[in-house]
Amino acid sequence: MARTKDEAARELAEWHFGVEPDLKQVIRIVVEDEDAPDEPIKLLEVNAATVATGSVEPYAFAASTSVPFPTVIAEVTPEEYERIRRNEISSRPAGR
Amino acid sequence: MNEDERRRGFAVAFIAQARSDWGVYRLLAERGDVAACHELHYLQMACEKLAKAYRLRDTKSPVDDLLSKHTGFAKFVGPFFAAVLKEEYRGKDAQLRGLITRARAFAREIEKLAPAIDPAAVPENAEYPWERDGRVIAPCLYPFPSLELLRQGGGRAFLNLVERAIDTYAL
Numbered sequence: 001m002a003r004t005k006d007e008a009a010r011e012l013a014e015w016h017f018g019v020e021p022d023l024k025q026v027i028r029i030v031v032e033d034e035d036a037p038d039e040p041i042k043l044l045e046v047n048a049a050t051v052a053t054g055s056v057e058p059y060a061f062a063a064s065t066s067v068p069f070p071t072v073i074a075e076v077t078p079e080e081y082e083r084i085r086r087n088e089i090s091s092r093p094a095g096r
Numbered sequence: 097m098n099e100d101e102r103r104r105g106f107a108v109a110f111i112a113q114a115r116s117d118w119g120v121y122r123l124l125a126e127r128g129d130v131a132a133c134h135e136l137h138y139l140q141m142a143c144e145k146l147a148k149a150y151r152l153r154d155t156k157s158p159v160d161d162l163l164s165k166h167t168g169f170a171k172f173v174g175p176f177f178a179a180v181l182k183e184e185y186r187g188k189d190a191q192l193r194g195l196i197t198r199a200r201a202f203a204r205e206i207e208k209l210a211p212a213i214d215p216a217a218v219p220e221n222a223e224y225p226w227e228r229d230g231r232v233i234a235p236c237l238y239p240f241p242s243l244e245l246l247r248q249g250g251g252r253a254f255l256n257l258v259e260r261a262i263d264t265y266a267l
Contacts, residue, residue: 016178019185019192045178049200051170051207059175060153062266066182072154073175 005034008069009041022049024078040070050075056089103159107152110145111265117142118262133235136243137222140209146261147172170203176261198250199257205242 013026029042040060058074061067076084083089097105117138124135147169152162177196185192207213211221219226225234245251 012178012182015182019177019189019196020174021193043178045174047174049197050174051168051204053168053171055165057151057165057168057171058154058157059147059150059172059179060155061150061175061179064180064183066180066184071179073178075171075174 005041005069008067009043012041012067012071013043016045020045020047020049023047025081038070040072041067042072043074044081045073045075046078046081047075048078050077052077052080054080054083054089056080056084099159100155103152103155103162106159106163107149110149110152111262114142114145114149115262117145118259131236132240132243133222133238136206136209136240137235140206140222142262143169143203143206143258144210146258146265149265150176150261168207170200170207173199173203176257180261180264195250195253195257199254202243202246202251202254209240209243 009028013028016026017023023045025046027044027046029044031039031042033039042058044056056074056076058072060070060072063069063071076089080089121135121138121142124130124138148162150172152159154162174196177192177199181192208218208220209222211224213221215221215226219228220233220235220238220240222235222240225232227233243251246255
């Protein structure tokens with residue numbers, strides 16, 4: 001079990017690569033007040049298996065035995081990620 | 097009511113409605129004398145509201161944006177698996193890979209049951225009649241073959257996870 005938020009975020013991303021064959025990239029969003037107690041782990045996952053909607057839809061999960069920190073995860077396709085990089089999708093990745 | 101109170105109010109209401117829709121789905125699914133479209137309609141509504149409830153926990157987006165924007169159940173499934181099932185499936189990666197693949201496929205098919213999703217490409221839906229190849233078809237007379245697998249092992253496992261996402265939701 002991860003003891004720190006950084007460990008938990010790394011473990012979660014590594015585990016997810018192991019069970020999601022179409023996962024291409026996991027980007028962790030770190031903010032200025034990242035160490036605040038209620039600040040969640042925020043991941044943007046680039047996954048070729050998800051559906052394209054043209055938007056970023058972050059979902060928030062409470063701390064659990066799996067991940068002992070609140071977590072926010074959004075999935076985008078590789079094409080959507082390229083559009084985010086080109087600022088063509090205006091939503092803030094992972095709730096930011 | 098301030099923004100956070102509104103967010104909480106809507107989140108509680110969406111998960112309550114998802115739970116109620118789910119209950120009706122289960123009632124209809126147990127009956128053999130009701131057309132498949134009716135149970136699938138309630139399943140689709142439960143899944144849509146479930147995703148919206150989890151979306152409403154995003155404290156960084158304005159509540160009205162979250163309420164007005166489309167929330168894709170198909171985009172909820174992957175993050176839910178990632179955030180919730182890690183410990184439970186430790187050492188069972190192959191089993192989980194299969195479950196995730198099936199769950200993504202089911203989620204896409206369930207999302208398509210809403211009439212507004214993609215009526216031009218996929219007119220089949222659980223509510224309103226549609227036209228395909230010169231025929232007009234009523235949902236109550238359509239077998240929804242892509243979702244018949246919900247009654248089998250992989251489908252039941254997926255439905256158990258939907259129920260779990262509803263039951264374990266906490267603000």
